[in-house]
Amino acid sequence: MSRRADQSERLERALDGGPIPHDEETRQMLAAAGTLRPDTRRSPARVRAAKEAMLREYERAQNPQEAREDAGTGDGLDEPEIHREEVELPGGGHLVLTDIEAITPERVERTADRIARILQSSEQKDRLS
Template sequence: MSRRADQSERLERALDGGPIPHDEETRRMLAAAGALRPGYRRSPARVRATKEAMLRAYEHAQNPLKTRDDAGTDDGLDEPEIHREEMDLPGGGHLVLTDIEAITPERAEKTAARIARILQSSEERDRLS
C-alpha cells in the first residue's frame, strides 16, 4: 500500500471518530478538515420558524388588509378635549394652562402661585448678580 493511501485511510478513520493518528501530516489534514466544517449547527426549529415568518410577510405584502371606509369612527380613539385656562400673574405675567384633564380653579391658582414664586426668585437672583 502506498504512503498516500495509508494517510488517506488514517484520515478517513480519524474523521469517522476513530483514533487520532500521531503523525504530523495527518494531524494537519485533520485540522484543515475541521476548519472546513461549520462550527455550529442550525436549529431545525429556528429554520422552520424563520421560513414561516418569511412566508407570512410575503403573504401580507401580496394581500394587504383592506381599509374600511368608516375606519377611525367610534373606536374610542377620538381626539381628546383640550381644556384651557388663562390667568394673569402678579407682576404683569400671563399664564396659559392647557391639559386633557379638566382644570379646576384650585389647581389653576396653585399652579399660578408656583409660577409666580419661581419668577420672583429668578428676579431676585438677577438683582443680586
C-alpha cells in the first residue's frame, strides 16, 4: 500500500471516530477537517429565549383576549376630522391647505404669503436666466 493511501485510510478512520493517529501529518489533516466542519454548538441563552417565546405564543393562542363591548369607542382610533381651506394666490395661483388640526385664518394668511413670496422669487429667477 502506498504512503498516500495509508494516510488517507488513517484519516478516514480518525474522522469516523476511530483511534487518532499519532503522526503529525494526519493530526494536521484532522485539524484542517475540523475547521471545515460547521459549528453546531447552540447558545443555551438563545435556546432558552426561543423556548420561552414559543411558550408565550402558545399561551396567547390558547387564551385569546376577549373582545370588549366598547371596543373602538373613545380609544383615539376614530377617523380624524380633516380640515380644508382653499385660497386664491396673487397672480392666479390656487392653494389648498389640508390638516387634521383646525386651520385658523391667521395660519391661512401666513401660508398664502409665504407661498406667494416663493412664487415671486422663482419668477424673478426665471426672468434673470
